[in-house]
Amino acid sequence: MRRTRVVVATLLLAVMASLPLFAQKKEKLYYVPKFTGFIFFELAGQGAKKACDELGVDMVTLGTTQNDVEGYVQILQNLVPQKPQIMVTTSSDANAPVPVLKKMKAAGATIVTFDSPVGKGGQDLYVNMAPYRVQAIAELESALYNNPKGGKVIWLAPSPNITLFNKVKEEIDNLVKTVPKYKVFQFVDTLYMADDPDKAYSVTTSAMEAHPDLAGFISSSGMSNPASNKAIQDTGRTGKVYSTGMALPSTMETFLRDGVNKQFALWSPYWFGYMSAWLAINIHRGDLKVQDGKVVDVPNVGKRKMYMTPDEVMYTDLNMMLFFRKGHETWENAIAMPPELIQ
Template identity: 30%
Template sequence: MPSAEATAESDGAVMDEGARADACDEDYSVQADDWLSKIADKFYGDVLAYPAIVDATNAAAAAGGNYDVIDNADVIEPGWTLCIPTADDAQALLSGEMSAGSAAPAAGETTMAEGEAAMTEGAYNFVLVPKNLGNPYFDTANTGAQEAAAELGVNVTYQGSATADATEQIQLLNSLIAQQVNGLAVSANDSDALVPTGAEAIAAGIPVVSWDAEIAPGGRTLHVLQAVSEDIGRGQIQLISDLIGGEGQIAILSATSTAPNQNEWIMWMQDELTKPEYANIELVATVYGDDEDEKSYNEAQGLMKTYPDLKGIISPTTVGIAAAARAVQDAGKVGEVMVTGLGTPNQMREYVKSGASPAFALWNPGDLGYLAIYALNALASGDITGAPGDTFEAGKLGSYTVDEDGVVLLGPPTVFNADNIDNFDF
């Protein structure tokens, strides 16, 4: 089936009276571990067919049926009732052959996600796979990926699961391989666990670019590295040391325990702490919020309760740093417990200005997604093979060279603080 991404705005699908019976072959109750592409794969054997379910469900709801409106294709809730069209109707919805009265979008409207271009027939179909959906960091990366797609004349869809889970990510990748997409750009939830699946894709002629979090060699064609891991890790300790005056207890709030990039950064943080200038800083705990806001918030609260003398929290994840800063504010400990880590300016602006997180660092995730798609296009077109020394052009970012480890380096991170944060918007 042709692929498309959907935001599924409820006013973008209108159903004529009585159309529900024709559009819905059966009803489906969303389960706790479901996401739309998984449901599409279940019914159609095609993870990219989910916009048909979105359109049919919203149209059935608009016609007065007992269905839940899907405002965002990345978010569905357990217990929701979805309208599952027949395979033929799903095909017609995706191709635009079915009218709005049968659950397709109204004339002139699109089922593409906000910020994505309409699908281009005959162009490469790439898929950007984040660790999880609903994460502002990865959403920003997708914005950059869509910018690259528009410049290159390729299609990029944004597919992932609701949670940062390696098993679910592997299931999605297997489905995409079966669909014979033209390239995969993946932020790995587990560096080693994804190797067999990545190798299978490569064997099928599908280039695999890992980005943000690496798939180990053997499971990817090349890796786009946001910044040198050593620089990130050491820089985090330097930041927290400056914020707490070079002494006191600190803790780390990471994403998942298997996240390869966070684990490498933490290793370099620990190494940096062995230097004499940090002799008065004690790392008391490393905890994991699984890149979930509520869990990260609770872990930050737990750190402050368990260690009443805690002076700082480092969270090298955009979900965790915002949750930790909010926890510090809510606990009335602004100025007592300093938060730093990796975050985006838009989510961290209020915490920088309140003093909960006076300074933090990050590269531009939009540029990371942009570069990943340019690298994937260079591989798919045969301009490069991913071999050391290969060079390619990446639009506004300029020329890049693949290093001896099959890695392309985006560039150094930026430190954001009250003096410069209003100069950035991502």
Template identity: 25%
Template sequence: MKKVSLIVTLMALAGLVACKPSGSSGKTRVAVIPKGTTHIYWKSVEAGAKKAADELGIEMTFIGPQKEDDRSQQIDLVRNQALQNEAIVLAPLDATALRDASKEVADSGKPVVIIDSSLADSASFITSYVATDNVEGGRIAARRLSEVLGGKGKVAVLRYMQGSASTEDREKGFLEEIKKFPNIEVVSSEQFSGATASTAQDTATNILTRFAEGDALSIQGIFCSNQTNTFGMLQALRGKNVAGKVKFVGFDCDATFLDALKKGEMNGTILQDPVNMGYLSVKTAVAKLRNEAVKPLIDTGATLVTPENLSDEKVAALIKTQVP
């Protein structure tokens, strides 16, 4: 017995025995890697993840890239955190670029739960996809914009960023649904805002300049697909003194959007449930580690917020999770 123990010890020292990563307390460890850490949306995801970790008695690390377009840094984070944790929860910045690193983690036997934005060709190796039904979110936005337009008018769409599956799905859902209204014409859908509010505002300003007609616009409706480009478009509309003169539906939430809804500068925004997303993703990762049954797809819901329902109890409660 002593001889066997000595061999095992020597193998472990040589790195030949796979050791289960754990914290100093011996607790299960899960890393949550968002697209970024500065937006209130990701802070809400973190709050949900922490709630689940506390309930489960595990250690949770929340760490993301400094910029929401830094694919290389996120890839490095996936690989590094996989060495220190037993499971990874990931919101991929790019549906294709993050695939190989994620598959490496899964192939090593560790659960990979994808949140917020899908990963290309990953159904065979990820544990679960926990996210908003983004295509449906885009459809909801299209129906709302058609409603406030009275079913007719010209519309511009400001996209977010190539490779971002969540926003691409929203844009896809919007464009598919808006086709059902024959008297609505999409006259611009090729512009991308980029990852920062500054670039989003610049691109939005260029779109508004393109469709300027004196003090008005030749477009009657606008759709933006995430928090960054919705904010950039709102600032551009205000800068051009045309906020409220065009029907505008965005995505996600911050205090500025709520103010705009109250003022009539926005006609709607689609809210996700990031707290629930963070909570369910960590729960799912740990369930997999404990050999419990998990669902391959978990829809965390999408809610239309309008000036008319801002004070509704359920809407107000959801807003509180995303606006400090």
């Protein structure tokens, strides 16, 4: 009897002694990009880290080495038993991760997606880079800056089923139809390069053979633009054909210098990651309510509105669009897109 009591007391003491260990545990933010090792997601991760540091949260980065949806979902599945509380993530399939994300949310996780949203119920909030229309304008403006005559252009996308690319293309089609200065563009084809630079290089090379009068390529893909610019340079078409849209400045520096490209655009991945993590942490702590029409003041970014879309996903926009030109090649000296262009 006495021995039992001693054992019970010891156990209780041990439990009590270990309690502070749990109590002192910092909150953890899981950052799970589509895949790792790509500069865009690395920069977004650095931004997320900044928000974590400011708000006193530990950050764990997880991801597959290649763009593989099932591999990505498997990482999430392995997270479920760890009961993640705060997560910032992005998937290349809007549907496949939803069942497991719902499971995490049921266990109390706050999930903020960025770069591309998942289906309804999979996230608390989606941080959009900019309204699709603003992205479309940034890309068309960059194309006009490269060649004011517009001309025959080809749209490049990674694969046919990525929401972001399809929505931006829809807006581009609208703008070309309705805004006089964009009527100079004539889209002759859409080509897919699977987020693979080698494929982008060969696809754009053959497209230039197939369309001798081609004026340029436009794409929202930061992966394809350096490859298509290289293809233009290698085939001696500098000044004749352009390739623009969205791209990472570090990958385009030489093309700006050599005059292959005169202007391209991008939102800042760093502040993208920062804003997503900042929102996720504050929502999780209860300091911020997700609500249709509510305006949030995000440090370093500014005031942004939350809004519900028809597919029942709550959006907010980063909306920090930058133009890169010769002499303005870096994040620091890039030109902010003039607000009057947005109409």
